[in-house]
Every structure is written in structure tokens, then in C-alpha cells.
Amino acid sequence: MSKKNNLYQLSAIKENRERLKAAATFNLSPLELVQKEYFELVVKTVLSALKCKDNYTWGHSLRVAYFCVSVGREMGFSDKEIYELEVSALFHDIGKIGVPDSVLLKPSRLTDKEFLEMKLHPNKSYEILAEFPIFQKMAINAKYHHERFDGRGYPDGLKGDDIPLFSRIILISDTFDAMTSTRPYRKGLPFDVAFAELKEFAGTQFDPQIVDKFIACMTKEQNKNEATFNLQIIQGDFKKNAA
Ligand SMILES: [Fe+2]
Numbered sequence: 404m405s406k407k408n409n410l411y412q413l414s415a416i417k418e419n420r421e422r423l424k425a426a427a428t429f430n431l432s433p434l435e436l437v438q439k440e441y442f443e444l445v446v447k448t449v450l451s452a453l454k455c456k457d458n459y460t461w462g463h464s465l466r467v468a469y470f471c472v473s474v475g476r477e478m479g480f481s482d483k484e485i486y487e488l489e490v491s492a493l494f495h496d497i498g499k500i501g502v503p504d505s506v507l508l509k510p511s512r513l514t515d516k517e518f519l520e521m522k523l524h525p526n527k528s529y530e531i532l533a534e535f536p537i538f539q540k541m542a543i544n545a546k547y548h549h550e551r552f553d554g555r556g557y558p559d560g561l562k563g564d565d566i567p568l569f570s571r572i573i574l575i576s577d578t579f580d581a582m583t584s585t586r587p588y589r590k591g592l593p594f595d596v597a598f599a600e601l602k603e604f605a606g607t608q609f610d611p612q613i614v615d616k617f618i619a620c621m622t623k624e625q626n627k628n629e630a631t632f633n634l635q636i637i638q639g640d641f642k643k644n645a646a
Contacts, residue, residue: 447636450493453500459586460496460499460507463577463584464496465634466641467492467580470576470580472489474616474621477616491570493636494545495544496524496528496545498525499527501524502520522549525548528542529543544567544569546558548574550566550571550574552606552610556574574608574609575613575614575617576617578608579597582597582600598622
């Protein structure tokens with residue numbers, strides 16, 4: 404056998420071992436494993452569409468997923484719940500595919516009319532995902548990620564515990580990334596300043612209990628001093644402070 408074929412076989416064996424390891428983690432039958440792999444291919448494909456539309460929103464979605472998963476672990480969620488949270492976070496802004504470039508990519512302040520257009524994106528995320536039966540929970544989590552704890556958010560003005568738990572976590576992670584990530588027109592805020600901002604709006608905009616957990620978790624993450632993060636579904640080392 405040629406050296407090239409040998410290398411190919413080795414990588415196939417390694418890949419298979421990784422697949423079996425993943426199946427064991429989730430206690431899956433071979434059929435369920437194939438379904439999971441197809442599911443993840445669909446997730447990746449839809450996210451590639453978002454990347455083509457707006458590279459920043461794609462990176463933002465990955466970072467929000469990383470924050471959500473970290474805080475989800477801090478809150479003691481099961482592996483299955485963490486998985487649902489990760490996919491929901493990856494997809495929370497997928498509806499931005501339907502926002503015109505002139506609004507989505509505008510570097511300056513939006514007009515009232517443009518802001519109304521932007522505010523349609525959670526409903527659009529829901530519309531994109533809800534038809535696909537396996538994405539239904541994620542569709543609901545994405546739909547409500549701009550609801551505020553005091554009931555003054557959108558699209559439906561849900562309040563407190565009526566807002567799905569994962570949507571409340573996504574909102575905090577989303578706002579944190581919006582504050583700390585660097586854009587071409589402004590530098591990201593330091594974590595401490597963003598923490599103070601989250602605390603100020605705990606109880607009005609954000610669920611106060613999750614804010615406490617989030618800050619504790621992000622402080623630990625910051626102390627690890629790692630430049631990159633990983634996700635379960637999308638492979639790669641992603642930069643924590645990418646623009
Ligand atoms: Fe959003």
C-alpha cells in the first residue's frame with residue numbers, strides 16, 4: 404500500500420474513533436449518530452449562509468454560543484441542554500439574513516425606520532427555523548432573545564419567567580459580546596466595564612440571577628487567559644476577541 408493510502412486510512416480510523424467517542428457521550432445508536440451528523444451539517448450550512456451575508460454577525464454568533472455554553476455549565480445544565488443552548492445561540496441572529504445590507508451593515512446610528520426593520524430579525528430567525536421540526540425549540544429560543552425581564556422588550560413583550568430561560572441567557576451573552584467586541588469604528592469595552600453595565604440593567608433588561616452567574620463565569624474564563632475557544636458543533640479554534 405502506498406504511503407498516501409496509509410495516511411488516508413489512518414485519518415479515517417481517527418475520524419471513526421472520534422465519531423464513536425461522540426456517540427458514547429450522548430448514548431446514541433448508530434442510526435441516531437447518523438441523524439446527529441446530518442443535523443450538524445444542516446446547522447453548519449445555515450451558518451455558512453450567515454457568514455456570506457455578514458462575517459461579523461457570524462463571528463458574533465459563535466462567541467455568543469461560547470458564552471452561553473460556559474454559563475450553562477456554571478448553571479449545571481445537562482449535556483443535552485447545553486447542546487440545545489449552543490444551537491439556539493448559534494442561530495439566534497440567523498434572521499439577520501433577511502435584513503437589508505443598507506441597515507445591517509450601516510456603520511452609523513440607525514434611523515427610527517431602519518431600527519424597526521432591524522427589530523424584525525428575531526421573528527425572521529423563528530420563521531427560518533420553525534418549519535424544520537428538529538429546530539422548533541431553538542426557533543422559540545431565538546424568537547425571544549430580545550425580550551426584556553421587565554416586559555419592555557420585543558417581539559411580544561414577554562416578562563420575567565415567561566421568557567424562555569435560554570432566551571434570557573442569550574440576551575445577556577448577546578449584549579456582552581456587542582459591548583466587548585471591537586468593530587471597525589470603535590474599540591471593544593474591557594470586561595469590567597461591560598460587567599458594570601450588565602449589573603446596572605439587572606432586573607430591568609436582564610434576569611438578575613443569570614447576570615450574577617454570567618459575571619462569575621466570565622471572570623473565571625478571563626482568568627484562564629486563553630486566546631481561543633471551541634464549540635461542539637462547529638470545529639475550529641476561534642479567537643475570543645475577534646472583530
Ligand atoms: Fe439579535
